[in-house]
Amino acid sequence: MTTSSRPAYPAGTVITGKWHNNRFVIRRVLGQGGNGIVYLVHKAGYRNLYALKMGYDTLDLQSEINVLTSLQSQSRHQDGLKGSFKTPFLLEVDDFTGMGKEVPFYVMRYIEGNPIHHFIRRRGEEWVGITGLRLLEKLTGLHRLGFIFGDLKPDNVMVSDYGQVELIDYGGVSKIGRSVKQFTEWYDRGYWNAGSRSSDEAYDLFAFAVLMIQLLNEEGLKAACAQLLPQTRNCSELLNLIGRSPRLKPYAPWLRKAVQGEFPGSREALAAWKQQIYAPAISGRAPGKTPRWLINTFAFSVIMLGAAVYFVFFK
Amino acid sequence: MKQILLITDGCSNVGASPVMAAAHALQEGITVNVAGVIDYGTIGELGSLEITEIAKAGGGVSHIVGTRQLAQTMQMMTRKTVVQTIQQAVNKELKTILGDGSLEELPPQQRSQVVQVVDELTETTPLQVALLIDASASMKPKLAAVEDAIRDLMLSLQAREGRSELAVFHFPGRNSTEDAVMDTDWIQDLGGVRNLFQRIQMKGATPTGPAILKVIDFFRYGTLDGQTWRGNDGEGEGMLGDYVV
Numbered sequence: 329m330t331t332s333s334r335p336a337y338p339a340g341t342v343i344t345g346k347w348h349n350n351r352f353v354i355r356r357v358l359g360q361g362g363n364g365i366v367y368l369v370h371k372a373g374y375r376n377l378y379a380l381k382m383g384y385d386t387l388d389l390q391s392e393i394n395v396l397t398s399l400q401s402q403s404r405h406q407d408g409l410k411g412s413f414k415t416p417f418l419l420e421v422d423d424f425t426g427m428g429k430e431v432p433f434y435v436m437r438y439i440e441g442n443p444i445h446h447f448i449r450r451r452g453e454e455w456v457g458i459t460g461l462r463l464l465e466k467l468t469g470l471h472r473l474g475f476i477f478g479d480l481k482p483d484n485v486m487v488s489d490y491g492q493v494e495l496i497d498y499g500g501v502s503k504i505g506r507s508v509k510q511f512t513e514w515y516d517r518g519y520w521n522a523g524s525r526s527s528d529e530a531y532d533l534f535a536f537a538v539l540m541i542q543l544l545n546e547e548g549l550k551a552a553c554a555q556l557l558p559q560t561r562n563c564s565e566l567l568n569l570i571g572r573s574p575r576l577k578p579y580a581p582w583l584r585k586a587v588q589g590e591f592p593g594s595r596e597a598l599a600a601w602k603q604q605i606y607a608p609a610i611s612g613r614a615p616g617k618t619p620r621w622l623i624n625t626f627a628f629s630v631i632m633l634g635a636a637v638y639f640v641f642f643k
Numbered sequence: 644m645k646q647i648l649l650i651t652d653g654c655s656n657v658g659a660s661p662v663m664a665a666a667h668a669l670q671e672g673i674t675v676n677v678a679g680v681i682d683y684g685t686i687g688e689l690g691s692l693e694i695t696e697i698a699k700a701g702g703g704v705s706h707i708v709g710t711r712q713l714a715q716t717m718q719m720m721t722r723k724t725v726v727q728t729i730q731q732a733v734n735k736e737l738k739t740i741l742g743d744g745s746l747e748e749l750p751p752q753q754r755s756q757v758v759q760v761v762d763e764l765t766e767t768t769p770l771q772v773a774l775l776i777d778a779s780a781s782m783k784p785k786l787a788a789v790e791d792a793i794r795d796l797m798l799s800l801q802a803r804e805g806r807s808e809l810a811v812f813h814f815p816g817r818n819s820t821e822d823a824v825m826d827t828d829w830i831q832d833l834g835g836v837r838n839l840f841q842r843i844q845m846k847g848a849t850p851t852g853p854a855i856l857k858v859i860d861f862f863r864y865g866t867l868d869g870q871t872w873r874g875n876d877g878e879g880e881g882m883l884g885d886y887v888v
């Protein structure tokens with residue numbers, strides 16, 4: 329549930345922490361959601377950029393901070409973890425007095441990039457394979473720490489210009505075994521009558537599958553949601569969509585398994601995704617016409633080969 | 644923890660004041676939330692005022708939404724109220740430990756620990772939610788959506804670690820002496836319940852206040868049958884004797 333936008337602090341406002349006395353200078357608003365407003369800031373006297381989230385509710389924000397703290401401390405004890413928590417994400421927690429009110433905030437790493445759906449729209453569907461892979465790696469990392477992401481949706485997946493993936497908004501992160509704290513209809517397994525709202529790895533994989541379907545066939549997904557009444561809504565509608573849509577075809581076997589909760593865990597799902605996108609028939613691209621540049625490259629290689637052969641035999 | 648979630652689309656017009664009834668609920672330790680459902684037009688100034696006041700008197704929250712957002716809203720209100728109730732209890736404890744200390748004033752480290760406790764209790768505290776559905780004539784087209792929203796709420800509650808139960812009531816009853824009808828007793832799974840509102844007969848009257856009082860009784864004595872409490876508890880008799888019309 330998103331609240332209407334609230335007045336934001338203008339650029340140049342200095343936010344001084346009450347407990348640590350650090351000063352952060354606001355540059356601009358990065359975004360706003362149900363739990364708070366996020367600013368791009370730099371520390372006074374330094375140039376490095378950070379993201380600073382001011383919470384609307386002390387308890388909700390603290391709960392989010394607790395999750396981040398616990399993720400960070402746990403990843404310190406786990407080696408070989410591929411994920412964002414080796415380099416700290418949460419940098420400072422403090423309060424400041426703004427407009428006569430105590431406002432809690434935390435400072436985190438600034439994630440540059442665009443939400444995944446914007447990225448894919450701009451850069452093309454052939455990026456789904458690799459960004460999907462990196463997102464799955466992030467999720468697997470979280471799962472290994474004993475948490476699920478929960479509120480997986482395109483707005484919470486940032487992709488850099490070169491396809492690096494980062495998760496933002498840890499407000500939905502829930503301990504495995506507990507109820508899912510925050511979710512969004514489309515991506516919620518419960519909404520599709522496809523399972524519980526308890527946190528398990530399959531919950532994130534389900535949301536991931538819906539996200540992939542959205543990236544590749546948003547119209548189809550919208551139509552499926554609009555037609556169905558809640559009591560008849562179920563994952564067979566998603567399965568139909570997966571079967572029907574040519575653009576989903578390369579990912580169909582994987583998506584089916586995720587929607588039906590058939591992966592034993594995210595590690596297996598990750599391995600299967602890799603296998604699928606690197607399978608020779610697909611090699612990172614949906615089947616269809618071979619793109620021009622590839623034909624050209626191929627033509628070029630044939631010429632080179634011809635030349636080489638010629639060179640060997642007729643020299 | 645006990646909650647009543649009232650789902651209605653307008654003003655009460657018979658019997659005791661629902662705002663007063665909600666105050667009684669709060670007194671009994673039952674929080675009252677209200678979802679006002681309207682798809683077309685507005686709920687009217689009077690209706691929306693009543694909804695706000697019921698929630699205020701009942702220590703809960705109210706929202707006016709269309710049927711599309713009903714499920715999400717009910718889920719959100721229920722969860723928020725659990726958190727708030729626990730936070731209030733924790734704050735009270737804090738006051739006795741720290742003298743004064745709202746969450747906002749605590750230093751970061753202590754605040755983190757307090758919130759950890761609140762989160763833990765939010766997940767594990769046993770919870771009973773009584774849904775009270777206004778089934779007056781104007782609600783008829785919305786009942787299917789209400790049922791879906793209830794099933795969705797059950798799904799969210801089932802995911803909790805603590806024991807969570809729902810009971811469902813509607814009002815008015817079949818005759819003027821029946822203020823509320825039970826559709827299902829405390830239940831932890833709606834899977835077996837095929838049709839929640841089989842017994843509904845749409846009538847015009849909206850005895851919201853008396854229905855809330857009935858549900859308070861149900862929390863106390865596990866039955867809607869007035870006989871039971873009259874036999875057991877003199878105080879209850881006074882309360883209902885005065886207010887039930």
Ligand SMILES: Nc1ncnc2c1ncn2[C@@H]1O[C@H](COP(=O)(O)OP(=O)(O)OP(=O)(O)O)[C@@H](O)[C@H]1O
Pocket residue numbers: 329330358359360361362363364365366379381436437438439440483484496497498499
């Ligand atoms: N670390 C970050 N780096 C860059 N941008 C960020 C960062 N964190 C948040 N944002 C931006 O701010 C927006 C709101 O942040 P966030 O999602 O954390 O708020 P929220 O209130 O929890 O939102 P929601 O209502 O979706 O839960 C994001 O959509 C994103 O655009």
Ligand SMILES: [Mg+2]
Pocket residue numbers: 361362363497498499500
């Ligand atoms: Mg959030």
